[in-house]
Amino acid sequence: MHKLFTYLRPYLTQVLLLMVFVIMQVLANLSLPDYMAHIVNQGIVGQDSAVIYHYGMMMLLVALGGGLCTIAASYFASRIGTGFSRDLRNALFTKIESFSLVEFNKFSTASLITRNTNDVQQVQTVLIMLFRMALMAPFTGILAIIKAYHIAPSMSWIMLVAVVAIMVIIGTIFGIAVPRFARLQKLVDRLNLVTRELLTGLRVIRAFGREGREEEKFSKANQELKGLSLFVNRLMSVLQPSMMLVMSFTMVGIVWAGAHKIDEGVLPIGNMLAFMQYAIQAIFAFLLISVIFIMIPRASVSAKRIAEVLNAETIINDPAQPETTGEHSGKVEFKDVSFSYAGAEEPVLQGISFAALPGQTTAIVGSTGSGKSTLLNLIPRFYDVTAGVILVDGIDVRNMTQEDLRSRTGYVSQKAMLFSGTVNSNISYGSTAASAGEIQHAATVAQASSFIDSLEQQYESPIAQAGANISGGQKQRLAIARALAKKPDIYLFDDSFSALDFKTDAALRKALQAETAGKTVIIVAQRISTIMNAEKILVLDCGKIVGEGTHAELLRRSPVYREIASSQFSEQELSQFLDEPGQASSSSINQ
Template sequence: MLRLFKLLKPYRLPIALVLVLIFIQTLSELYLPTLMADIVDVGIVHGDTSYILKIGGYMLLVAAFGVVCSIAAGFLSSKVSVGFGRRLRGKIFAHVERFSLQEFDKIGTASLITRTTNDINQVQQVLTMMLRMMIMAPMMCIGGIIMAVSKDAQLSLVLVFVIPILVTAIVTIAVKGMPLFKAMQVKLDKLNLVLREGLTGIRVIRSFNRIDHETRRFDEANLDLTQTAVKINRLMASLMPIMMLVLNFSTIAILWFGGLRIGNGDMQVGALMAFIQYAMQIMFSLLMVSMMFVMIPRASASAARINEVLEMTPEIKDPEQPKTSRGRQGYIEFRDVTFSYPGAEKPALSNISFHANPGEVTAIIGGTGSGKSTLINLIPRFYDVDSGQILVDGVDVREMSQESLREKIGLVPQKALLFTGTITDNIRYGRETASDEEIRHAAKIAQAEEFITGMKDGFDSVIAQGGANVSGGQKQRLSIARALVRKPEIYAFDDSFSALDFRTDAKLRAALKEETTNSTVLLVAQRVSTVMDADRIIVLDEGEIAGIGTHRELMDTCKVYREIVSSQLSEEEIA
């Protein structure tokens, strides 16, 4: 947790002010019992009303000053902790944005969300308490002991027996609570994962009548988290009765032995009253420490999870001296590329070699799991190859900066993803400086203009989260428009026409051909009709190239391609 507190450097002045204010507040609280003892031992015993009023006025001023300091310290400590939380969330988000897909696969999206929200909230809450209680509690405890000893040293021996008991109880409960808090955060991850899947997959769940199954899954994860939380709360709840029991017995002991000392003339009544208050302040300072120990284990577990994210180094990094392209704009070449996913038994791609030229359409076809999408994902360097090279404009992608590489590419992913906002916002996501005219032109080429203008607010129509209020084909066309408005050197369409009808598919490909005459087009598709007119077709089979050529050439030379064609087209269409 201390490593995270390095982010507090900009708040050094407010933190210093909080410490000063807490110090003054503590002094005022420690001074009040002494004033009260003076009122009893001097004012009441001697019947001096003016002295009582005078010291009572001092007590009011000291108390008021302490309240002002407490309010100011509370305001500043809250401001510091909230600012710290904001900076930490920003740092995690910025760091995660640089992760490759391998890091996302390793931690998981649900866990990253929990760590960025719930875990940071835990640390933020503890910071607020630390700025107040962790400073006040030791000062109050030490100051209370000094003042109690100054009132009566012999009676202070009661505290020598009491304080070790309280400290032992606090430490024991904290040690037992730490593993439970760690387990609780992991189970919270699991609950978030189940909840996220249940909400995002609601259409599939309902269509397969699996609502009861998902309810059971959620109940199991929820019950697991609840049982752990109950164990923790039982453990922590036992601390308060122990504290109060010790506090009450110590008060009885102080009154018993204090009464004996008053009877012997070794102590005054006011001094005993002040001693009891100092004993209470010592006990409550230890109570504050116990509250810290309740919060610190969970915050420590959360801090460890946050540090795990911050310390995770992205496997894909920019080179120290990035190279710029030196060849034809948009030229792509794969040289004997092999790639495996972490933990996979066999490579997803093996010995892949081909080139794609500007002004040409290079289509990639193959069965499910043949490696088509993997091949596309290697070009923008979402993953790094195990061996071989991928060249863009004559430069190995690993020798280019990720930003400059991805500026060259307009990617339309297999799963079309839209963001909350208007249709214009979603298309302009491809290029922030795109004009309204360019957005309309991109939508027209993507065959999206017709359905957009048919919507109530046209291009200002709002898209729901994940594009839930548009169809699959409409999402794909908007994703294509987003790539078109970018005007990249390389277009990568990863099975981006699968949700389109044949008529729209044909019209879209015809419009794209005119729009992308100077660009390299990579087209992944399942339909033979989509790839038949490509300048070059690459057939993948179980991660290897089964054939490269035009439609006619592959019909003569590639058995895998012929099987795909015969499974989709009639004899008349093939002829």
Template sequence: MKLLRLIGTYVKPHWRLIVGVVVFQLAQAIASLYLPTLNADIIDNGVATGNTGYILSIGGLMLMITLAQVVCAIIAVYFGAKLAMALGRDLRLAVFTHVGEFSEREVSQFGAPSLITRSTNDVQQVQMLVLLTCTLLVSAPILAIGGIIMALSLDVPLSGIIAVAVPVLLVVLALIVVRMVPLFRLMQKRIDKVNGVLREQLTGIRVVRAFVRERIETDRFAVANREVTDTALRAGRLFALMFPTVLLVMNVSSVAVLWFGAFRINDGSMQIGTLTAFLTYLVQILMAVMMATFMAILIPRASVCADRITEVLQTPSSVVMPSAPVTHLSEHGLIELDNASFAYPGADFPVLRNLTFVAEPGKTTAIIGSTGSGKTSLVNLLPRLFDATEGEVRIDGINVRDLDPDLLWGRIGLVPQKPYLFSGTVASNLRYGKPDATDEQLWAALETAQARDFVSEMELGLESPIAQGGTNVSGGQRQRLAIARALVKRPEIYVFDDSFSALDLATDARLRRALRRDVQGATMIVVAQRVSTIIDADQILVLEDGIIVDRGTHSELLDRSETYREIVESQLTAEEAA
């Protein structure tokens, strides 16, 4: 069972806490089983004979045992809580670390909302199960088995009531639990859906407002929210049946014990104290069954959550780390693609097919093509966000699959199509790839990225706050800060994935001039939609349907490439029309 394997794997390092829980829960359970016999002694041997000294001595012993029981319970709960919190911490770390190794393919496969749910809500359910196991389930079997033994030792014929009550209770509760399992599984999926809708709406709030879709989006969230609520209510109704069932069986059994016990007292087969103790053991047995039942309620949901967590942990990344990685490169930024192709799993056709080109240090290689031609997929092959499904991608003559990941990523400065800034300050974002960068280096990178002016105008300069995602700066400012972040790193290879799209033509031109001046000797890969951005490139690759249909300089392509001419003419027409 995945749940047991998952819990066993992550609680094993904390075996001392497990021993502590078992020892103190065992002591508490033994005390609970011993106290009714002392109570019976007081009634039969103290109250019945009027022996006050005996009553006080046995009562004092009961008080001490009760205090010891309280202390044991507190310590057991402390150890149990510590174990559960350690399990939750280790599970969240394991999921986060493993997801960090995923390629874009696996992240898209699960989806960000589902991964967030699995590392928070799902882990919390497993953590809660461990906590209640430590505080309830450890003592439940001891109380149940011990209670049955003690009840049999007091009166065997009367124990027949227990033999009937416990199976009846177990059968009824089992029927309820079986119906709850699919509901819990459905609930987790619907929680994923709520998180997905909420995340999408918060991320796209500007678009929602721009198209006046607030009411429609609210209705969409209401549907997802109602589905979760309906599922939870259905599970809650079943849950509500459990405790009345336990109480019904307990009360009927208690009445039966008192009824038949009265006859046995009347004929001298049992004393009043013994009947009282027997009744206490009956309640303990049924309460233990109820505690086990309460665990049975949590186990199905925790089992579903454990399956989802295990699914993440057991999903290998399609980008496999090399067993004997290359940790040193002799050249500086030479990129080679040799018949490289890439296809998504289950796709009928590859996104990229038989790409072959060389990007040399000190030169700019531009990639242009229509939307959906595969430009972003191509540049994602370089830092191994994806792995080529056929052919090779080489950096300085070494297949990227064989390179040490830190060495590979240290060589590449990637500015993605959608630049992302982290919550913090301008300085913390710029130092993301080089934590020891000086303020002078930050300002120099901002100067090259044409961002110095607006950063210096901010009230706190480099220490000005940046909101999560960079939502407190404009799109053009966000792009320039992302470019500056890559420049601070000073890599040998720069990859700009349509990173100038939010810049006006004048800023674009100044930025390209500054890059040619300040990053001489580096290999530059520039993906662009605007011809003006790549007009000075040493090599332009024209991409169409995942294939390089032509290559050359701007003037060469104008002479011989119909596809390139169409792109140029469409943009010139647009500019003239404007």
């Protein structure tokens, strides 16, 4: 919580002004019963109309001044609270952007969304209440008790009993409610997670007819949240009636005791009325304090969750003294690289060594779970190696800034990710300075121009979130065009041709060969036909390189590669490659 208050520094001047207005508001409110006592004792009982007029005008002016102070205090409280939450959301978003995939695995997406929205809103609400009430309520309560004591000392015991009763009620509710606030936020996370999973997987759910099961899962999460929320809200609903009951008994006690004192002639009636007003103000002050005490635990839970994100140590950081080179050849070298996920018993990659050279295509193939995508993710530092070193243009990637490193790479992920916008904005995403001609050229090379031209608005056609309004193959082609428009030194394709038909795949590979001439190309693929023309093919099995060479060489020497190829080609086709090894690098089964 302390760390979050550092975001209030830009608003210190406004906080001081707010405090001034709150104090003036309290003083104005507490002076009104004094004026009322003078009017009753001297004006009404003494039948002096001049006194009534004088103190009546004073009450009117003080009430107007207090109202203006209240408005000003509310304005500054809202301005500070909303500005603080804006800055906090910006800080959270910036921090989340700096996360590596390790940190994303630690915090779920649903939880990060909740922390950046619901949790920040909770803190903002309580902060505004604190500014409005945290100073006003104690100040009002203490001054009201002091003034009540001075105006009628003999009845102070009534106020003491009321305050003790209020503190008992607050303490009881506080003790029951606090442990449940943390669980409440976790249930909100759970509901967000279930909702997000349901919406993103809606097609699969419908395809397998599992709507009923998902409805039950959502209903269970919703019911748990509802049950706990109802309990907390019912507990909160007990607070106000309890406080009102205490206040009612206090008023009865004041009138009963005050009537006897007035009858004895030791207490003016105006003083009794003023004492009653001070008692009401004191009780309401404690009511406000109780509300603050109840809301602070929930806000503290939210603040703790926000602080967990802000304080999270990012594993992948820029070096203090980054290295760079004017040479941008795009050479990539792996030297005895190993990698393990956090908490994993076995490393995903072990002893990986190879070089991907400019002007060549290096392909990576292997069975599912062999570590192909992980290997590719190590190059742009989505993860850092556990052992060994990765060099780009002769520099350890850990000694380069992430911006410098990633400016040299064009990455196409296994799951093509598009953003809401237009076709044009998605292709130019990695190179905002790209001209219309360059964007169209990238789309042509990626074999996307044919379907783009068929769209009503062509390059200005809208793309829904995650590309939901186009097919998987179209998404992959746009993602490839986005990488091409960037014109990087290193192209990283993570099984990004899987949704293409064989004809489009062949045309794309032919166009890419000319477009990426002189560049380093690393392809992860499942289809042998996609990578059979590569100058170097790496075969991964259980995180180790078990084969390296051309297509024909691996068919002869690598049992793992031959097994994969046998599942995709007939024996006759495999025999053709074995009979004509010199042709393996210049022919394709689909061309």
